[in-house]
Amino acid sequence: MAGTHKFLRLRGSARLPVPLRGAVIAIGNFDGVHQGHKAVLQTALAEARKTGRPALVFTFEPHPKAFFKPEEPLYRLTTAAQKAAYFKAMGFDAVIEQPFTAAFAALSAGDFIQSVLQDRLAASAIIAGANFHFGYKRQGTPAFLQQAGRDSGFITVLVAGKKDKTGKFISSSRIRALLESGEIQEAEALLGHPYTVQGEIIRGRALGQQLGFPTANMALPAATKLRYGIYAVCFRTCGKSYQAVASFGRRPTIEAAGKPLLESFIFDFDRDIYGKQAEVLFVGFLRKEEKFAGIKELMAQMRKDVIAARAVLALKALP
Structure with missing residues (x-):
């Protein structure tokens, strides 16, 4: 009965509320919650609605x-x-974020079925991708999961991988590769939503403000491999969305070896948002990061970037 309960984010399955036992459970890593993942998730939601049971997502933190x-x-x-925000928006009742520890990694496939899926969750149905493996050294195969379901009385549905219009399977690794190349729109097509980052707005050197282009700055995780460059983006903060142009990179014209930073110049915006949480949704890649001869040349290019970003964003409604 998706939507009946307040959405819950649960750290592990030990304290699952009684009303959520017997749920339909979608299992996977779901990094990106892309179109292939959504096929699994929507199958779980459909089964939950058909049977009148809660709908849960079971995922892993950290990523295995x-x-x-x-x-x-x-x-x-x-x-x-x-x-969690995507799962909530889709209509799930809760997400279980299973701590992926050494003890959990050592759990056999059979013990995972018995101790987690049956004893703790009392799962009525398990929905997973067709290549889902689990348990110690991935010994739990899709066939093992199906047989366990027959033996234990829960439904098992394995959802085939989804392909894009070119016939290639959609995967998180493909999307990462596209983002590393700056192919934002291609990545969005596989995700089914804009690539989005979130974080706290931090103070920078205020050079942008001095140049007439004040920016909202965000430090992305060190592992981020998004291509350095200039992007047309949608900027969300304090419950509102704005158009913006963003730079992600090391600012080679300004600093010799700056740390990667996402700097967003928000159009028609004049508010103090330091310390606030924000989201940046990437709409289009405008150009690669460049080192200019000086500040004058950089500013001239920035003015062109604003025009280019406005043109891209005019073709797309803010999410």
Whole structure:
């Protein structure tokens, strides 16, 4: 009965409220909550509505790849909070963010079925991608999950991977590669929504303000591999959306080796938002980051960037 309960973000399954036991559960990492993920999630919602049961998402924090290979920082498309917001908007009752610890990684596939899906969740149905593996060393195969469902009395639905119009499977890794190349609109098509980052607005050197282009600055996670460059964006803060042009990069004209920073010049905006939370939705890639001969040349290009961003944003309604 999606929507009946207040949406909950639960750290693990130990304290699942009694009314949410017996739910239909979508299981996966769901980084990006892209079109392929949405096929799994929508299947779960449809089953929950058909059977009159709650609809839950079961995901993992941190991402298993980050746990197994901590030396290789993972470029995440969505934070746990962002994923939860998408699940809530879709109509789920709750998300269970399972702590991916050494103890959990060592859990056998059979123990995961028994201790988590049955004892703690009393799952009525499990919905997962067709290549979903789980348990110690990924020993739990899709076939194992289906047989466990038959043995234990829960429905198992495996959803085939979704392909784009070119016939290629949609995946988080493909989307990451597109973002690294600055192919924003192609990434949006696979995501089914604009690529979005969120964070706190921090103080910079105030150079933009001195130049007549005051910016709202945000430090993105170190693992972010978004292409350095200039973007047309939608900027959200304090419950409102604004058009903006954003620069992501190291500011080579200004600093020799600056840390990567997302700087958004918000159109027709004059408010103090330092310390506020904001979201930046990427609409279009305008150009790569460049080093100019001086401030004068940089400012001339910035004025052109504003015009170009306005032109791109005029073709798309603010989300």
